[in-house]
Each structure stands twice: as C-alpha cells, then as structure tokens.
Amino acid sequence: xxxxxxxxxxxxxxFSEQSLNAFEQATELALQYDATLMLVNVxxxxxxxxxxxxxxxxxxxxxxxxxxxxxxLKKTGLEAGVKEIETVVETGSPKGILTQLPDVSLIVCGxxxxxxxxxxxxxxVAERIVRHAKCDVLIVR
Numbered sequence: 001x002x003x004x005x006x007x008x009x010x011x012x013x014x015f016s017e018q019s020l021n022a023f024e025q026a027t028e029l030a031l032q033y034d035a036t037l038m039l040v041n042v043x044x045x046x047x048x049x050x051x052x053x054x055x056x057x058x059x060x061x062x063x064x065x066x067x068x069x070x071x072x073l074k075k076t077g078l079e080a081g082v083k084e085i086e087t088v089v090e091t092g093s094p095k096g097i098l099t100q101l102p103d104v105s106l107i108v109c110g111x112x113x114x115x116x117x118x119x120x121x122x123x124x125v126a127e128r129i130v131r132h133a134k135c136d137v138l139i140v141r
Contacts, residue, residue, distance in 0.1 A: 006105040006136075010038040012098055012125065015069060018110025022140040026108040027077050029138075036084040038104065039073055041066045042094035059091045095128035108138045 011026035013019045023039070030037040043062045045055070070087045077085045090097050098107060109126050130137050 006033045006035045008036045008038060008104050009033070009106045009108060010040050010098070010101050010104045012094065012107065012109035012129070013039055013041045013070065013073065014094075014110075015041075015066075016110060016112070018112055018140065022108045022110045022138075023073060023077075025138065025140045027080050027082060029106065029108070030077070030082045031080065034083070035105075036086060037077055037082050038086045038088060038101065039070050039077070040088045040098060040101065041070050041090075042097045043089070043091040044094050045091050046093045063089055063091055094125045095132075098125065098129050099132040099134075104135055106136045106138060107133050108140060111139050111141050 006029065009026050009030050011019075011023050013023060026037060029035065043059050043066060045059050067087075067089045070089055074085045074087055088097075088101075098109070101107070107129055109129055111126055126139055130139070
C-alpha cells in the first residue's frame with residue numbers, strides 16, 4: 001500500500017500540451033489510487049491588464065468555451081476508467097484558485113503553461129502552486 005493515499009487529485013488545465021500531459025498523468029494516478037479527479041481551468045483575468053466591460057465579456061466567452069473543452073476531457077477520463085471526475089472552470093487568478101482548492105490531496109500541473117515568456121523557466125503558476133499548496137504537488141514535463 002503506498003504511503004500517500006491520494007483521495008482527490010486536482011489537475012491544472014490550460015489546454016497547453018504540458019497541461020494535457022499533466023491530465024494524462026493525473027488520470028493514471030486517479031486510477032492507481034481510486035481517487036476523485038478534479039479538472040481545474042482558470043480563465044486568467046489578471047493577464048488582461050485593465051478589466052473593462054469588453055474584457056469581462058471576453059472572459060465569459062472563454063469560460064463557456066473552456067467548459068465545453070473540460071467536459072470533453074472529463075469524458076476521456078471516465079472512458080479511461082476514472083470513477084468520479086469533478087470539473088471547475090473559474091475566472092480570476094490561476095495561482096490563487098489552484099492553491100485554495102478544498103480537500104485536495106495532490107495537485108498535478110505542467111511545468112509551463114500557455115504564457116510564452118514562462119517557457120524559459122518553471123512557469124509562475126507552477127512555482128506558486130509549489131510554494132503555496134497545502135498538499136503534495138507533481139510537476140509534469
């Protein structure tokens with residue numbers, strides 16, 4: 001029996017290649033630990049700069065689009081055999097939301113996300129999760 005018995009595994013999804021790799025890894029872990037898988041997508045409104053009415057409308061459109069994409073990933077996870085999958089699609093700060101998820105025992109995320117600048121170093125979201133999460137964190141390359 002593994003020392004860590006993960007009950008709920010959250011995976012950060014921004015639909016980048018690395019986050020899809022993280023999803024695959026999290027799915028395997030959910031199967032291994034018979035854990036609930038939580039797919040988390042955050043529309044990063046902090047990166048918009050000024051929050052105008054246009055930006056909020058754009059954020060809502062992105063959120064709708066991402067809900068549809070997350071549902072497709074949920075279907076993939078269920079087909080792979082994961083028994084329970086929760087989905088969270090929020091607007092706001094990915095760093096803040098991902099480190100405040102309740103009852104999560106493991107967070108899985110890609111080393112870098114969609115932000116091109118962050119590809120040079122460990123992504124700032126991944127770094128923030130490692131520093132501030134109250135549970136184990138797995139960074140997937």
